[in-house]
Amino acid sequence: MxxxxxxxxxxxxxxxxxxxxxxxxxxxxxxxxxxxxxxxxxxxxxxxxxxxxxxxxxxxxxxxxxxxxxxxxxxxxxxxxxxxxxxxxxxxxxxxxxxxxxxxxxxxxxxxxxxxxxxxxxxxxxxxxIERHQTVRHDYVIPVPHLPPEAAGMVIAQISDVHLGTFFSVEDFDTLLTEVAAGGADVLAVTGDVFDDERLNARAAEVLAAHAANFRDGIWYCIGNHEYYHAGRPIVDCMAGEGRVHVVLNSAERVARRGALYIAGVDYPFARGEAFYAEKTAYFAAAMADVPVDAVTVLLAHHPEFIDDAAAYGGIPLTLTGHTHGSQFGILGQPLFPVFKYTRGMVHIGDSYGYVHTGNGSWFPLRIGCPPEIAYFRLERTAQ
Incomplete structure (x- = not known):
């Protein structure tokens, strides 16, 4: 520090x-x-x-x-x-x-x-x-070796880093979720930093749960660091207890009707230095503990360096992350301030893909060359 x-x-x-x-x-x-x-x-x-x-x-x-x-x-x-x-x-x-x-x-x-x-x-x-209100859509096809036939063609939509508060209201959140559902996704993946305002958290959780029926395979949520700052963690725990939103917190769950396809999620590692990597490794191991060896897994993580853990593990074709906001400033599609190892967009390591979402809101209320986005990932079965 x-x-x-x-x-x-x-x-x-x-x-x-x-x-x-x-x-x-x-x-x-x-x-x-x-x-x-x-x-x-x-x-x-x-x-x-x-x-x-x-x-x-x-x-x-x-x-x-x-x-x-x-x-x-x-x-x-x-x-x-x-x-x-x-x-x-x-x-x-x-x-x-x-x-x-x-x-x-x-x-x-x-x-x-x-x-x-x-x-x-x-x-x-x-x-x-202007730009911070201009949400764009990005579509990707992810080739997945050994993808269960039942999961072929499944579309996952991702949103991240809403940061409820002065610059993103509950009404804005509801509008965003309606737009995502209209895009034709089977799954909504939310990669943290939504519940960032104690006055709005409970209402936003109800709005999120109310949209669960709009996604055939449900809404899946992993936690970010800002959920710990403004009483967001109890809201996430409450959602997990109600069961309308699948909360994956150092855990994994099979996607019903999709064969041996699992979605796993990890907590946010707050440790620094070498302790950060030890904590990250422990969280990842806990998330994968109950996943069968022959299963295909999609990993949700707020911090983008979990992309490395997923690639090294094998059997995780797609990791969805956020946290960086894409640096909020970009030029020619690239982050202007790449202060993270992975700051924006797609990362391809071997057979594993990782994605760093640019975020939908921000506590830094200005974006230039880095608009908010909704990302859609279509899983395609390959012959390998």
């Missing part, structure tokens, strides 16, 4: 230093001094506030209302910085290429300076108010 804090603070200070330096290309004189003071106060204050809110997992209610404008302006600042740095670099290369003589009176500021912060604010607003 200390290492993370040091790295985080270094990044903040580097970005602040770059912002203060490159402001000289957008303003001068008293305006430049005022801009630098304003940016310093805003960045240090907003980063400190966000760090407090996220470290205490408070992004609902008033905290959520404060979070949105702060994040919108911070991202706008970073986008503006990127545009200015790019423009300055291009201008420098152009002048060197054209061999323009040095002129001490040459205008240092960029032309049309107001366009840079305007573009940053517009792009940030697009991510906050």
């Amino acid at each position: 200390l290492v993370f804090l040091v790295i985080f603070l270094l990044i903040v200070l580097i970005l602040l230093a770059l912002s203060l330096y490159f402001l000289r290309y957008l303003a001068e004189g008293r305006c430049l001094r005022a801009a630098r003071i304003g940016v310093t106060l805003f960045e240090l204050g907003s980063i400190g506030g966000l760090f407090f809110l996220f470290s205490t997992h408070r992004t609902d209610g008033w905290a959520g209302m404060i979070t949105l404008p702060i994040i919108l302006l911070l991202v706008a600042q970073l986008i503006t910085l990127a545009f200015v740095m790019l423009a300055v670099t291009v201008r420098f290369i152009w002048r060197k290429t054209c061999r323009m003589p040095y002129d001490a009176e040459r205008r240092r500021m960029l032309k049309n300076t107001a366009l840079y912060p305007a573009a940053g604010l517009l792009l940030s607003s697009y991510g906050a108010f």
Whole structure:
């Protein structure tokens, strides 16, 4: 944790230093001094506030209302910085290429300076108010050796990381589930981080259970880390007791009418360092303990590194995960900040496929190049 804090603070200070330096290309004189003071106060204050809110997992209610404008302006600042740095670099290369003589009176500021912060604010607003509401559909065919004939053609839909709260209401959740059911799935897999608001958790659990009849082979749920932050774990335990939603928590269950096809699920490992891998291994072993050796298993896991456990085990053709939100920023379909081993999309290891879902909600209410998604996986039987 200390290492993370040091790295985080270094990044903040580097970005602040770059912002203060490159402001000289957008303003001068008293305006430049005022801009630098304003940016310093805003960045240090907003980063400190966000760090407090996220470290205490408070992004609902008033905290959520404060979070949105702060994040919108911070991202706008970073986008503006990127545009200015790019423009300055291009201008420098152009002048060197054209061999323009040095002129001490040459205008240092960029032309049309107001366009840079305007573009940053517009792009940030697009991510906050448009793209994060534009759910996309992704379809995949998963070849499965030895898939039971009864399971051939079965379609699994996945949602993840709803994060109930200020930015995702129970009504939004109901709408999402209706949309998923209309897509023609037999199974709905939910890979954690749904129950993230104590005021909304119970209602959301009822909504989820009410949709179970819309999926021929039911709704299957594994737990995420945020269920532990806002009294979500008791809600999940209650769902397990009622039986309308299949909760797989370091356990597995056979899918009725689908032959020897099982769905397993693991808990979220909170340990750090080497203890993380030991805990992850123990959770996976517990989940697979009651699965017959000759069975085909689909694994649900919130943390994406369980993809490695499934691939090493064999007999698990598909692992569905979430947690990363796809980094929430992307370019050309790739995550802009791949801070996890697996951050977004499909991973193929041997005969095993793993998928990292981009999430449907977020406690960081802004997405650019990484829209929320509903992923559909059709299991196809191969001759192997």
